[in-house]
Amino acid sequence: MTQPVAERAYDHTKSLILSGGFAGGELLSEVTIADELGISRTPVHEAFLRLEGEKLLSLAPRRGAAVVPMAPDEARDVLEMREAIECSTARRALGAGALPSAVLAEMAANVDRQRELAAAGDEERFVELDSAFHAILIRASRNATALFFHELLRDRQHRLRHQLLQVGPQEVAGALAEHELMLAAAQRGDADELCRLISGHVRRHRGIL
Amino acid sequence: MTQPVAERAYDHTKSLILSGGFAGGELLSEVTIADELGISRTPVHEAFLRLEGEKLLSLAPRRGAAVVPMAPDEARDVLEMREAIECSTARRALGAGALPSAVLAEMAANVDRQRELAAAGDEERFVELDSAFHAILIRASRNATALFFHELLRDRQHRLRHQLLQVGPQEVAGALAEHELMLAAAQRGDADELCRLISGHVRRHRGIL
DNA sequence: TGACCGTAGCTTGCATGCAAGCATGAGTTC
DNA sequence: GAACTCATGCTTGCATGCAAGCTACGGTCA
Numbered sequence: 001m002t003q004p005v006a007e008r009a010y011d012h013t014k015s016l017i018l019s020g021g022f023a024g025g026e027l028l029s030e031v032t033i034a035d036e037l038g039i040s041r042t043p044v045h046e047a048f049l050r051l052e053g054e055k056l057l058s059l060a061p062r063r064g065a066a067v068v069p070m071a072p073d074e075a076r077d078v079l080e081m082r083e084a085i086e087c088s089t090a091r092r093a094l095g096a097g098a099l100p101s102a103v104l105a106e107m108a109a110n111v112d113r114q115r116e117l118a119a120a121g122d123e124e125r126f127v128e129l130d131s132a133f134h135a136i137l138i139r140a141s142r143n144a145t146a147l148f149f150h151e152l153l154r155d156r157q158h159r160l161r162h163q164l165l166q167v168g169p170q171e172v173a174g175a176l177a178e179h180e181l182m183l184a185a186a187q188r189g190d191a192d193e194l195c196r197l198i199s200g201h202v203r204r205h206r207g208i209l
Numbered sequence: 210m211t212q213p214v215a216e217r218a219y220d221h222t223k224s225l226i227l228s229g230g231f232a233g234g235e236l237l238s239e240v241t242i243a244d245e246l247g248i249s250r251t252p253v254h255e256a257f258l259r260l261e262g263e264k265l266l267s268l269a270p271r272r273g274a275a276v277v278p279m280a281p282d283e284a285r286d287v288l289e290m291r292e293a294i295e296c297s298t299a300r301r302a303l304g305a306g307a308l309p310s311a312v313l314a315e316m317a318a319n320v321d322r323q324r325e326l327a328a329a330g331d332e333e334r335f336v337e338l339d340s341a342f343h344a345i346l347i348r349a350s351r352n353a354t355a356l357f358f359h360e361l362l363r364d365r366q367h368r369l370r371h372q373l374l375q376v377g378p379q380e381v382a383g384a385l386a387e388h389e390l391m392l393a394a395a396q397r398g399d400a401d402e403l404c405r406l407i408s409g410h411v412r413r414h415r416g417i418l
Numbered sequence: 419t420g421a422c423c424g425t426a427g428c429t430t431g432c433a434t435g436c437a438a439g440c441a442t443g444a445g446t447t448c
Numbered sequence: 449g450a451a452c453t454c455a456t457g458c459t460t461g462c463a464t465g466c467a468a469g470c471t472a473c474g475g476t477c478a
Contacts, residue, residue: 004270004461030430040463045430046258053262055357061213062430062469077352084297088289143286145365148264149358156354213431239460249433254460271439271460 006043009033013047017056017067018155020162024069028057054152056159070163075206078156083202085149086134087195089141094191103140107183110136111176118176123167126175131157133179137186174204215252218242222256226265226276227364229371233278237266263361265368279372284415287365292411294358295343296404298350303400312349316392319345320385327385332376335384340366342388346395383413 013033016022030044037044048065051057058066071077093099110133117126131154138146161167178201185194222242225231239253246253257274260266267275280286302308319342326335340363347355370376387410394403 006461027429029428041430042462042464046255049255050258050262053259055353059430060470062428063471064429071353073351074353077354080297080301080352081294081354081358084293085290088293092289142282143289144264144280145283145286145290145362149290149361152358153354215431236459238458250460251432251434268460269440271458272441273459 004043005037005039006046008037009039009044010047010050012037013044013051014056014155017051018159018162020159022067023163024067026067027064028067029064054155056155070160074156075160075164078153078160079202079206081149082134082153082157083199085146085153086138086198086202089138089143089146090186090194090198091191092143093137093141094186094189094194098189099140099186103136104183104187107133107136107186111179111183114176114179118169118172121169123169123172126172127161127167130175130179175201178204213252214246214248215255217246218248218253219256219259221246222253222260223265223364226260227368227371229368231276232372233276235276236273237276238273263364265364279369283365284369284373287362287369288411288415290358291343291362291366292408294355294362295347295407295411298347298352298355299395299403299407300400301352302346302350303395303398303403307398308349308395312345313392313396316342316345316395320388320392323385323388327378327381330378332378332381335381336370336376339384339388384410387413 013028016028028048030041030048033047034041034044048057048059052059052065056068058068060066093103110129114126114129114133117129135147135150138150178197182194182197182201185197222237225237237257239250239257242256243250243253257266257268261268261274265277267277269275302312319338323335323338323342326338344356344359347359387406391403391406391410394406
């Protein structure tokens with residue numbers, strides 16, 4: 001129940017960065033964050049180190065921690081990696097034959113909830129499900145490294161989204177339609193088509209960003 | 210010149226893990242490593258956190274740090290990701306037209322040195338250059354995220370290599386030949402062929418592992 | 419005016435101390 | 449003999465203190 005304070009420091013700082021309040025270059029101070037949370041510098045320092053490992057912070061010895069600025073083509077980079085990884089894992093997941101019915105059921109259930117949220121206009125929760133939907137396929141490929149990378153990409157995309165764009169109803173509708181097509185392709189076991197859909201899906205994001 | 214002790218702790222621990230002495234599950238103690246290096250627990254603790262972020266250590270609160278065991282198909286996972294990422298970045302690097310001549314020159318120079326090391330039978334240094342060769346192409350695509358991922362993959366492959374196989378003269382000769390073909394394809398600007406070569410190259414590794 | 423120097427205040431790096439969680443084994447009870 | 453309890457020694461989590469590097473600024477000197 002009691003969350004370790006180091007974890008709180010990590011979550012807090014990470015959400016500060018991902019929420020898009022910082023364009024990049026801003027210096028975060030350990031003491032500031034420690035005071036905000038009412039804890040000592042040590043766990044904050046640890047959080048900073050973890051975030052540096054994720055390339056979200058850049059630590060300058062005895063100078064401070066700078067929020068890594070988003071490179072001008074960070075969106076392109078991230079989406080390119082998503083395309084490469086998701087397409088590769090989808091091929092593998094489908095390559096061995098049909099997907100397990102449990103996986104297909106999970107995807108279908110996810111799409112159902114997407115439909116509800118889209119109808120309700122809850123964009124925030126929709127993007128969470130969007131991310132989870134893609135993660136299902138990756139998990140089905142049983143490639144732990146791919147899943148690890150996907151989480152890192154998700155964070156970066158999160159930041160891009162808050163920084164650069166508002167997701168509106170039409171983006172949601174478009175994404176939903178494409179997810180439905182992807183589900184259908186997965187059910188048919190059509191890896192080529194699924195891969196094509198993923199590419200289009202991701203590239204459309206890129207058009208938006 | 211004076212390397213921070215936290216950095217030494219990180220390097221030391223990481224090389225312990227990557228060198229293959231641990232099959233996985235072994236508990237590393239902060240105090241043990243701190244004593245080995247003659248430093249206090251704090252920087253060791255920080256190193257452990259960073260390594261947990263790279264999924265090389267698994268920290269159990271107040272119990273210890275366990276070396277993450279290599280999954281039975283870790284080799285497959287890692288090489289699958291390498292194929293996906295390298296192929297994607299190669300296409301992008303070549304997609305915009307011919308590679309800058311500086312990049313081609315760097316690749317050629319690298320291959321030349323590979324040839325020397327292969328002739329000298331220096332396998333250890335050869336694999337370093339091997340890795341650097343692949344990194345050149347990724348760097349040419351100017352995708353920082355891809356480069357980041359490639360470094361993570363390199364570490365894992367490093368560990369796999371020490372754990373599972375000895376690189377012998379014939380593997381070196383085969384890799385060198387394939388690198389030469391890749392260089393030629395890059396010089397011609399033939400992305401499809403380059404991608405095909407990368408796939409074969411990586412899959413041959415997989416046969417070895 | 420411009421360059422230089424030193425100091426004050428910031429920052430983090432690291433060592434240390436204390437407390438608390440967790441495992442293990444001895445001792446007890448049934 | 450089996451289960452249960454508790455104490456001991458292990459581990460890490462976190463706070464704190466001190467030292468050292470970096471920056472900026474005010475003063476001095478040419």
